Amino acid sequence: MHKRNRLFVSIALVYGLLGGLIAIVRLIDPSLIPGNVPRAHGHIMLLGFILMTIYGIALHVLPRFGGFPLYSEQMADWQLYLANAGLPLMIAGWLGWRDMLVMVGGALTYGAIVLFGLNMILTVRAGGRGRVIPVQ
Amino acid sequence: MKIELIVSGVCPFCLEAEKVWRVAAADHGFEFVVLDIAQPEGAALAQRLNLQTVPALLIGGVLRAVGVQSPEEALTLLHSPRQEAHDRMQQMGFAFSPDNRWFILTAQVYLMLAGLGLLMNSSFLSDNAARPAFMHLFTLGFMLFMIYGLASHMLPRFTGNPIREGSWPWLQMGLAHCGVIGYAAGYLAGRHTLIVVGAVLTWLSLAIFAFRVWPVLWPEEA
Structure with missing residues (x-):
């Protein structure tokens, strides 16, 4: 499994634990963490935990299921960078009530989503670059 | 000691072999690993061993058998000390655990x-x-x-x-x-x-x- 894909899954686990912890702290004492905590929690879990798990697993398995190599490793690398630059900015924006940070972070996160979507479309569609090396 | 079973997703006999060796490994407290030749790790091992047939069995890193063994044949292939902690066994399955x-x-x-x-x-x-x-x-x-x-x-x-x-x-x-x-x-x-x-x-x-x-x-x- 490519190191980048393992990083996606590993970072997803970290986000999952972080998002859960924030929610628990909020439940115990809402004043302990400032800002829009429910929104931050929701997006940490969905964009950080769920989506990055999907990124890591899909980047590994969809090319194999599709029968073609990943269209672009570079796109996937940039997807990792953008996703992990965007979400922390969004979290900082929500917790610090800075809408600009949320917007910039959201744009970066969306950039990662677009890169992933295009990469998957170009990988899975019929007539890609070539077959995965068959092993008999 | 580790038991490794090399399988393929398109092999109809591999699931049966996995069942036999999962039980045998559990009974003897061995670590049991299933490697798919469609994955890089399994492919590399199959290439190194120049495997032409799956399922293939490795015990302690040595190719010991190919095909599906009966439980009795599995026992004869296992002459080994019993392992101490069955519940610490680490394995990964071909089918859902x-x-x-x-x-x-x-x-x-x-x-x-x-x-x-x-x-x-x-x-x-x-x-x-x-x-x-x-x-x-x-x-x-x-x-x-x-x-x-x-x-x-x-x-x-x-x-x-x-x-x-x-x-x-x-x-x-x-x-x-x-x-x-x-x-x-x-x-x-x-x-x-x-x-x-x-x-x-x-x-x-x-x-x-x-x-x-x-x-x-x-x-x-x-």
């Missing part, structure tokens, strides 16, 4: 409960006090359980590294069930303490999942 099967099955139950609750409670149209209960039945009960079951099954096969088994997945599952049910019940009953306890238990299940999966992603020798 019982714990992963239960994760997937119960996820569907939570999905149906969540959908029913959201429909009956009109939570699609407006926020109300019970909405978080059904939302989290979906996100924690369905999505998290699906990730538990699928990732625990697939990641060891993708990486070629074993996952922590024994009592860990069952502890993870028990905490997750108690957590999700407690959390939802807390919202429905208006009991804040129950909500917090449910959240903590669910978080602990996620921590155990991370503890199990981390060495799969980042083995010590890597």
Whole structure:
């Protein structure tokens, strides 16, 4: 499994634990963490935990299921960078009530989503670059 | 000692071989690993051994047999000391292990409960006090359980590294069930303490999942 894909899954686990912890702290004492905590929690879990798990697993398995190599490793690398630059900015924006940070972070996160979507479309569609090396 | 079974997804006999060797490995306390030749680790091993046939069996890194063995044949191939802790055995399966099967099955139950609750409670149209209960039945009960079951099954096969088994997945599952049910019940009953306890238990299940999966992603020798 490519190191980048393992990083996606590993970072997803970290986000999952972080998002859960924030929610628990909020439940115990809402004043302990400032800002829009429910929104931050929701997006940490969905964009950080769920989506990055999907990124890591899909980047590994969809090319194999599709029968073609990943269209672009570079796109996937940039997807990792953008996703992990965007979400922390969004979290900082929500917790610090800075809408600009949320917007910039959201744009970066969306950039990662677009890169992933295009990469998957170009990988899975019929007539890609070539077959995965068959092993008999 | 480690038993490695090299299989293929298109091989009709491999599942039978896995069943035989899973039982034999468990009975003798051996580490048991299934490697798919469609994955890089399995392909590399098959190439190194110049394998032409699957399933193929390696005991202690040495190719010992190909094809499907009977339980009696498996026993004759195993002349080894019994291992001390059966419950510490690490393995990864070709088919779903019982714990992963239960994760997937119960996820569907939570999905149906969540959908029913959201429909009956009109939570699609407006926020109300019970909405978080059904939302989290979906996100924690369905999505998290699906990730538990699928990732625990697939990641060891993708990486070629074993996952922590024994009592860990069952502890993870028990905490997750108690957590999700407690959390939802807390919202429905208006009991804040129950909500917090449910959240903590669910978080602990996620921590155990991370503890199990981390060495799969980042083995010590890597």
